[in-house]
Amino acid sequence: MTLSRSTIFLQKFVKERRTHYGLSKVSTVSDDELKSIVEEAVMHVPSPFNMQSGRAVILTGEASDKLWLNVVLPGYLKLVGGDENAINLNTTKITEYAAGYGTVMFFEDQAAIDSMAAKIPPMAQYFPSWSENSTGMLQFTIWTALASEGMGASLQHFGAYSEEISTNVLKEFNLPSTWKSTAMMPFGVATGGPGHASRPKTFEPIGERVRFIQ
């Protein structure tokens, strides 16, 4: 039986993308292919009025380690504090992200959003939420593409939690001050199954979530 293209897309690629926390320093694709995946996604994922406010940075090797261990870890511990137990738990969690092959950092360029909002004043109020929609589409596309190549990844938001982490990320990697961090995606060949073993993924009844009306 020949499967339809949408079945292949949904059953193979969309369904197989999962959150993976346990990552290794192995990539199934070359760095050139990695760059090409991210470039194609950034170029072709839609944005409101084609404003193209999405930005992405691929970190591998020492650069990815630096993000998690030198920028996110101290910034997050400072933000959440806690006792020795909490500090150890958060350190373990963030060290897991550093264990991956690399990280894709996602940003929205506030300058592009402001410029488009100024061009279309009646729509100006919608651009911030449309920009969030667009970065989500970009994150999903890259996450699914990495999964289709046999790599695990997760989605983290430390830049959004903390102004200080966000500022330090821009400083550390010499990025424009108008880039607003929207997510960080550590990736690499997974060392185990998806999600938390103790909490299998569950699904609400699909009939309550989708309606078909003629």
Ligand SMILES: Cc1cc2nc3c(=O)[nH]c(=O)nc-3n(C[C@H](O)[C@H](O)[C@H](O)COP(=O)(O)O)c2cc1C
């Ligand atoms: C907008 C958004 C924000 C998320 N934020 C986080 C996060 O901060 N940390 C995390 O570990 N997972 C985060 N996730 C991943 C979800 O928890 C995960 O996708 C969901 O539980 C379904 O599991 P799956 O990815 O294995 O299908 C986020 C997902 C989305 C779509």
